[in-house]
Amino acid sequence: MEKKYSYQELKNQVAELEKQNQILRLALNNQPEKKIEEKLVIEQHFFKTLMDNIPDYIYFKDKESRFIKSNKAQAKNFGLKDPKEMIGKTDFDFFTKERAQEAFKDEQNIIRTGCPIISKEEKEIWIDGSTSWSSTTKIILNDHKGEVIGTFGLSRNISKQKDAEEKLLKLNEELKEINTAKDKLFSIIGHDLRGPSNNIIGLSTQLLENIDVFDKEEIKMFLVFINSAAQNTTVLLENLLNWANTQTGKIVFNPQKVCFSKITQEVILLKNSIAESKNISLNQTSADKIEVLADKNMLKVILRNLISNAIKFTNSGGKIEVTAIAKKKEVEITVSDNGVGINEDMLKKLFKSNTKSTTLGTAKEIGTGLxxxxxxxxxxxxxxxxxxxxTTGKGSDFKFTLPNAVN
Incomplete structure (x- = not known):
């Protein structure tokens, strides 16, 4: 078992090391004693100047990982005024047990194998819970006889560098998201928006060219198609604008107590003409007393999109119903239809921005998944x-929850 050193013995060991160093220098330099002493004073002055002024942390430890010497920067980093206060202390006096144990393990491995640690980036967790980062080099420490007496290290605070790296990584992720959003936006504008626009142009051109030939019913049919295409285009443009605003953080979230049935009725009135053009019944069965804590504009966007999707994938003669059930802390809302339904593969792709999760509607309506x-x-x-x-062939229930305003 290795000998345990007392605090005084550690100080004596440091003094002995310095004494042996002087003896060694005298032996190597066969010069007059006075001249040797002058050189030693100069060298010690250089060493002290280095230790006192270098901003990096320099420290020496014994074989039990106790500090036997350190510079001013290291003492200040540990919250001490004098480097002598470091003598006899260990990392366990300053860091959390886990962090100190990691440093101890590294140093014992250096003593055992002689293999140094070079520029290791370490996250330091202090006893008070604060954190910092350092780049550390640790090497085996031998005395003048070549005997292993511990380790010595040089550390540099790289907290600012690590913070900058984390900010850069975060910025890169944000840029990737912006580029993805931009690509999706251009894709929608270049492809999905062009379709309904071309439909409006094509149908209105036919109508203008044959206005004197078509009878009233034919003209009405064309106008219904044009109106439907125009409304779908409007929904797409609104979604594009809302989505772009969400990506840039420009949408203000303002939740308040609102009557759910009232908001739903407003959206149903807006969508009723499209539903009627496909001979689809559109109704709600929500109690007038149900109130939700919601942003009114966002709630309208949610209902408009879910009802529009239901209309899109419901055949002529079908029905769509909006229901709301008040629970203790939330209100569960369902937009149900008896349309074509969604297969299992497509269900997995819904609500994912990196996959195309849209198909043509029952009347060839174009969508984006946005x-x-x-x-x-x-x-x-x-x-x-x-x-x-x-269920494929039987319809879909889109369900969502909002906070119950009663609580």
């Missing part, structure tokens, strides 16, 4: 969740 992404973002901003229950 509306569902908006719904998810807005619902989650309220602290709610959204999910889908669907």
């Amino acid at each position: 509306g569902l992404l908006l719904c998810k973002e807005f619902i989650e901003k309220h602290g709610g969740k959204i999910w889908v229950e669907s």
Whole structure:
């Protein structure tokens, strides 16, 4: 078993090391004693100047990882006024047990193997809970006889560098998201928006060219198609604007107590003409007393998109119903239809920005999948969740929750 040194013995050991160093220098330099002493004084002055002024942390430890010498910067880093206060202390006096144990393990491995640690980046967790980063080099320490007596190290504070790296990584991630958003935006503008716009142009051109030939019913049919295409284009443009604003953080979230049935009725009135053009019934069965804590504009966007999707994937003669059930802390809302339903593969892709999760509607309506992404973002901003229950050929139930305003 290795001998345990007392505090005084450690100080004596340091003094003995310095004495032996002087003897060694005298032996190597066969010069007059006075001249040797002068050289030693100069060298000691240089060493002291280095130790006192270098901003990096320099320290020497014994074989039990106790400090036997350190410079001023190291003492100051540990919250001490004098480097002598370091003598006899260990990392366990300053860092958390886990951090100190890691340093101890590294130093014992150096003593055992002789292998140094070079520029190791270490996260330091102090006893008070604060953290810092350092780049550390540790090497085995031998006396003048070549005997291993411990380790010595040089550390540099790199906390600012690590903070800058983390900020840069975060910025890179944000730039990737912005580029992804930009690419998706251009894709929608270049492809999905062009389709309904071309439909409006094509149908209106046919109508203008044959206005004197078509009878009243034919003209009405064309106008219904044009109106439907125009409304779908408007929804797409609104979604694009809302989505762009969410990506740049420009949408203000203002939750307040609102009557759910009143908001739903407003959206149904807006969407009723499109539903009627496909001979689809659109109704709500929500109690007038149900109130939710929600941003009114966001709630309208959510309902508009879910109802528009239901209309898109419901055949002529179908029905769509909006219901709300008040629970203790939340209100569960369902937009249900008896349309074509969603297959299992497509269900997995819903609400994901990196996959194409849209198909043509029952009347060849074009979609982007952007509306569902908006719904998810807005619902989650309220602290709610959204999910889908669907059976192919029987219809879909889009369900989401919002905070109950009663609580």
